[in-house]
Amino acid sequence: MTALPQTTEKKLGLVIDLDTCVGCQACVTACKGWNDQSHGLSDQDAYGANPSGTFLNRVHSYQVAVPDAPPQIVNFPRSCLHCEVAPCVTVCPTGASYKRAEDGIVLVNEDACIGCGLCAWACPYGAREMDADQGVMKKCTLCVDRIENETLPEEDREPACVRTCPTNARHFGDFNDPESKVSRLVADRGGYDLMPDMGTKPTNKYLPPRNKGPGTASPLAPLLDIKATGVAGWLDRMLGKI
């Protein structure tokens, strides 16, 4: 049944630090690389004029006009938030979409998916993409085949996007454990939910960019407005008349 579990033993998810993300797209590439195994994530016209493909993670870039401070560029990775109240799960007619009671990971059983696309419609965050070749829905699995894989070295038992991030902008852990790294980061840095009004109670949290304070004047600023004097001034005036 695609009913949601009342509670989950663990609450696995990601914390994404918008302060340190540099928008390098390494998580996008690592995600595609790891999840391209077995059934894979297909591409269409990959080397042609109009390439398109299935990705489980996308990184947007926004410019933010900050009141009384210089504007900021914020890079914004977007993937499945493994919501507590996941609307994508309850709309599924076949039971292909489900949320695991043990750790809260939202998954798709591709063998049962009819490719109706209703779960993608139900998701406010655009976390699900239909694979154009396979006709079934794809989404972030939180790399279940890494985090539980005891044949991998221990440091590799985390999602590919987290493992690869060169600036440590992504963190993986159990939000049910108040002492876990992710719980402490959320508490310390004011981690927040995306579109909380949608009632989805996302597990993943975003850390806001740190306050950069008012802009300081550039040390080169005095050089911006030089008035030429003497010979240079005479030359400037003469040349200006030509």
Add this chain to the structure above:
Amino acid sequence: MHPAPSVILFSTLSGLGFGFLAFLGAGLLIPSGWAAFFLWGLGYGLALSGLLAATFHLGNPKNALKAFSQWRTSWLSREAWASVATLLILAPVALSDWLGLGLPRIIGVVGAMLALLTVFTTAMIYTQIKAVPRWQQTLTPVMFLTFAIAGGALLSGQAWAPLAMLAVGGILLALWRQGDGAFAKASQTMGTATGLDRLGTPTVFEPAHTAGNYLMREMIHVVGRKHAKKLRVLALILASAMPALILLLPLGLPGLAVAALLHLAGALAARWLFFAEAEHVVGLYYGARD
């Protein structure tokens, strides 16, 4: 949302079919002999061709039978059950009308209620989606049911069918009026979608990808305002005003057939708009909603 022909045909044809089957089942038109064969056949034909069109929307239709499994949570699964139950319960009633078997009408009445329930479940597939504020309104199921009942009244030649046609126009106007303000009322912005509203006002600096993707094709369909306005007028004229007028003239069966075809064309235009004008909140990430 992408106005896929499969879902437009599905919801329009099956809506009209189940609406007509409701009238036949309830005995508001009781044909006999070959007339019964053709009229019931029309009802079944419309409902089934609608359901068939829906399967063209599926990326992996071989699992279609599994769609009956999640009726406790999924409106799409409930719709599968309601539609099959309706078609099965009404089948003996149709046979009885055709061959004069004299089956008690109460079975037909139950089937009629199930037919309307089917239309309701279809509407709920869209109404339940909070991420599309234009759809999540009480008026959405009211619109689907009004179309089904009005279409059924027209096809079964009810005296009040012209009024029902006018009701279709009224409900469309109300739906558009409410729907146009629905996205703003849901008060989701690029700021709430990214949470960057706590910092300032975000705008798109660079897109996440330079070519299109499933999300953009499926959820970010943008209709020109002028284009939509013309289509709205066309939908009102075809689905509501012209059939109402033609039904009032003493034109008999040919008049009824023309009115039905015009109504269907108008219903298709209205349903195209229902999808094409629906704004999904995921568009906020792409800066497509400002």
